[in-house]
Amino acid sequence: MSRRRPPRPWVGTARRVDPSELAGPRGLTEEVLRGEDDDAPAPPGTPGFYWRLLTPERKAVVDARLRSVTVVLDRLLDPHNTAAILRTAEGLGIAKAHVVPHEAGDSVAHRRVTQDAHKWLDVEMHPSGARAAALLRLAGYEVWAGHLAPDARLHTEVPADRPVALLFGNEHEGPSPETLAACTGVFRIPMAGFTQSFNVSVAAAIALAHLTSARRRSLGKPGDLPEEERVQLRDRFTLLAARLARRVKPRR
Secondary structure, eight states, rough: OOSSSSOOOSSSOOOOOOOOGGGGTOOOHHHHHHHHOOOOOOOOTTTHHHHSSSSSEEEEEEHTSSSEEEEEEESSSSHHHHHHHHHHHHHTTTTEEEOOOOTTTTSSHHHHHHTGGGGGGGGEEEEOOHHHHHHHTTTOEEEEEOOOOOOOGGGGGSOOSSOOOEEEETTTBOHHHHHHHHEEEEEEEOOOSSSSSHHHHHHHHHHHHHHHHHHHHHHTOOOOOOOHHHHHHHHHHHHHHHHHTTTOOOOO
């Protein structure tokens, strides 16, 4: 196994291993290795079988998933920016992202940038930013677009007591007038330097990090998935984790 890659969950007969390799959400639990797991055994190859092999930290990822915070990427020119924001969104526990391609056939994510994060996200494509904003508002979200305007709120003033989507437009043009008209309002990130704006991936990281934290405080819990979606997500994550684990060669 490459030293650059953290240990991933593996499946097979428990063997003598370095305890340091079990740290973090990617390792097996010590109880499973010692055969002390009290859960009822599940048939091999099923989600329940793989679920038992994951650490509590890994399982907690499902409980921390947020459906009520999302992000809209509207015609971003640089696909690396799209990939970086998707990686940030997944890392913050956001369940779903919305993407408007700059051109037909654009790749959603560069794997070297996302580090496979896009595989853990639901990504919905839209024909335009205005359409994405309209659909989200019909679904009960407020949609706030990042935009330098005199009436723009600070990103810390975007309300977190309700479902919210943050929209980021094209790096050069910003959101179109039609998209802005379809949004609830606009926000900005204050700056203290001579440059006029942050890179869009940095701006998204700043705003989303604040909003997800504020939303969890408002909810009083880490995540907000309904139980049915939570179970579906758990099964999807465990089976995907098992497929990734097969990349690790067995110890001899």
